[in-house]
Amino acid sequence: MSQAIVDYLSVQYSARDGQRQRLIPAMFGIFGHGNVAGLGQGLYERGRDLPYYQPRNEQSMVHAALGYARAMNRRATLACTSSIGPGATNMLTGAATATINRLPVLLLPADYYATRHQGPVLQQLQHPTEADVSVNDAFRPLSRFFDRITRPEQLLTALPEAMRVLTDPVETGAVTLSLPQDIQTEAYGFPRHFFAERTWAIERRAPDAARIAEAIALLREAERPVIIAGGGVHYSEAWTELLAFAETTGIPVVETFAGRGAIRQESPVRLGGGGVSGTRAAARAVATADFVLAIGTRLADFTTGSQGVFAAEGVRFVSINIVSRDAHRLGALPIVADARLALVALREAARAAGVRVDEARRAEIAGWCAEWEDTLRREIDVDRPGERMAQGALIRTLNAQARPGDCVLSAAGGFPGDLQKLWDPTGGCDLFLEFGYSCMGWEIPAGIGARMTGRSGEVYVLVGDGTYLMNPTEIVTALQERLKITLVISDNHGFQIIRNLQMGRVGHSFGNEFRARDRAGHLAGDYLPVDYAANAASLGARVWRAHTREELRAALAEARAETGPCAIVVETEPHRYLPDSGVWWDIAPAEVSDDPTTREIRERYERDRAERQRLHY
Numbered sequence: 001m002s003q004a005i006v007d008y009l010s011v012q013y014s015a016r017d018g019q020r021q022r023l024i025p026a027m028f029g030i031f032g033h034g035n036v037a038g039l040g041q042g043l044y045e046r047g048r049d050l051p052y053y054q055p056r057n058e059q060s061m062v063h064a065a066l067g068y069a070r071a072m073n074r075r076a077t078l079a080c081t082s083s084i085g086p087g088a089t090n091m092l093t094g095a096a097t098a099t100i101n102r103l104p105v106l107l108l109p110a111d112y113y114a115t116r117h118q119g120p121v122l123q124q125l126q127h128p129t130e131a132d133v134s135v136n137d138a139f140r141p142l143s144r145f146f147d148r149i150t151r152p153e154q155l156l157t158a159l160p161e162a163m164r165v166l167t168d169p170v171e172t173g174a175v176t177l178s179l180p181q182d183i184q185t186e187a188y189g190f191p192r193h194f195f196a197e198r199t200w201a202i203e204r205r206a207p208d209a210a211r212i213a214e215a216i217a218l219l220r221e222a223e224r225p226v227i228i229a230g231g232g233v234h235y236s237e238a239w240t241e242l243l244a245f246a247e248t249t250g251i252p253v254v255e256t257f258a259g260r261g262a263i264r265q266e267s268p269v270r271l272g273g274g275g276v277s278g279t280r281a282a283a284r285a286v287a288t289a290d291f292v293l294a295i296g297t298r299l300a301d302f303t304t305g306s307q308g309v310f311a312a313e314g315v316r317f318v319s320i321n322i323v324s325r326d327a328h329r330l331g332a333l334p335i336v337a338d339a340r341l342a343l344v345a346l347r348e349a350a351r352a353a354g355v356r357v358d359e360a361r362r363a364e365i366a367g368w369c370a371e372w373e374d375t376l377r378r379e380i381d382v383d384r385p386g387e388r389m390a391q392g393a394l395i396r397t398l399n400a401q402a403r404p405g406d407c408v409l410s411a412a413g414g415f416p417g418d419l420q421k422l423w424d425p426t427g428g429c430d431l432f433l434e435f436g437y438s439c440m441g442w443e444i445p446a447g448i449g450a451r452m453t454g455r456s457g458e459v460y461v462l463v464g465d466g467t468y469l470m471n472p473t474e475i476v477t478a479l480q481e482r483l484k485i486t487l488v489i490s491d492n493h494g495f496q497i498i499r500n501l502q503m504g505r506v507g508h509s510f511g512n513e514f515r516a517r518d519r520a521g522h523l524a525g526d527y528l529p530v531d532y533a534a535n536a537a538s539l540g541a542r543v544w545r546a547h548t549r550e551e552l553r554a555a556l557a558e559a560r561a562e563t564g565p566c567a568i569v570v571e572t573e574p575h576r577y578l579p580d581s582g583v584w585w586d587i588a589p590a591e592v593s594d595d596p597t598t599r600e601i602r603e604r605y606e607r608d609r610a611e612r613q614r615l616h617y
Ligand SMILES: Cc1ncc(C[n+]2csc(CCOP(=O)(O)OP(=O)(O)O)c2C)c(N)n1
Pocket: 412, 413, 414, 415, 437, 438, 439, 440, 441, 463, 464, 465, 466, 467, 468, 492, 494, 495, 496, 497, 498
């Protein structure tokens, strides 16, 4: 049965726009008693066209597959096999990251004996009333398709269904086939034709002409339209079509985290990142907009500023999305379609209707952009005496060194928000921000996955010290496979982005910085002396310590010439942040508190909520 899985995956392809590739070209796995004799043996004996990769942690191998899928714009992914019990449940976080980010991954956790002769086997959950439940049932809410294969012949229906879901842009996410350990080694006479090459078309759904006409009618009435571009623009590979539509109509484009880099060349319509962590120029364009065209975005909380960002009276929404549920968000006129096809149709209709944002509005927005650039320059370009490097300066230095074909990955901590505000993708460096699940620990393995696509540029993995400590171990995998990644570790003594949030919503620092216990027993003593460079070096990375922009530039230049994993540790100023976007975010402070500071913060929050939040349904 396991041999059949290996043979089957070895001949599956995906195709779109005439481009065909292996759908699942490799499998990651950590073996235990649940899969060593099953899938482990299958890969050993028949894995010629399904190479095996060895990770250090099951959660990481799922993240690596997601980095791969992200860098391939969902045209392909990787498979992951685990043993039963903890190996399987270690993949749950990865499954959630996949499904929430709409990224495909095939998970193959082992399960306890289908025969039930033994039991409880090592690592088996004994459910008191439901004997057929195992820890793997925890994958059900996290998966877009789940099946437990209790007879080998069930593969005949389960595997094609798994491939269908992985390649369907509407349904894709984690696909889990739970494999009881005894069944993995059982024999079955599979028909030969089951192993014939098969190509799964990734379809482009055309928009409904009536919806396009309705959208253009709304757009014609608008004076201050804005576009919010999400990850769907990348997955649809609709960059050229987006730029053409925006430039034809003069509508400015704001990007979500997943949509960063949707506009990848200099253009007056490019406003950069939007939402809570975005630019002030983007925030003002959206706040004053009377028409919002959402493209390939779920319009998540960070983008809508907890529904506080659309401030204009009577604002209308049109939403292009391949997922109908997303297209209907905020009471939008839905265009349930592929982004590229919808943009082509919209551009033709807009041109015919003569839609064009007037000069005064475009000039106003250009003024806001110039003002914001000025604010950033004043904040970033000066080093403050006595302070360590600001994270903004770190990003600017990297941005200036990046070249076409490079990519930057980030998921949690201060980095994603700072990149959202600062990063200029017009130099040809891709930005892969995982901010759907914002999973600390995604970055290093996802960087390895991005490298596995065969891209030639540098793969920069940006992590804070807190994130590094949560999951540094895949550096070993990068070393093992000579999959070059360059970590840039921002050492600011702890979870500083959350501390900043805490200061704004509680008023006191508690439990976020990496400090020793003081005499009073609080975690408020000296910063802990942790040598991240020594740690990364011990795992196989070549390391640098950079304190200034010049040292960072030199380290980045030297790292580019390396072939193995690299890590550059930058000591950054703990409590220095970029200027905020001015967009509100609904994080409620305690309604009851003995602390006057917290009470005052709560009062301000209630005033803000009443003023800012406008719910759209
Ligand atoms: C797995 C996981 N746990 C907790 C969080 C909540 N969280 C978001 S950012 C953050 C702190 C990150 O610290 P660090 O990487 O040092 O970045 P910094 O905040 O200092 O920029 C935490 C704990 C998360 N996003 N993911």
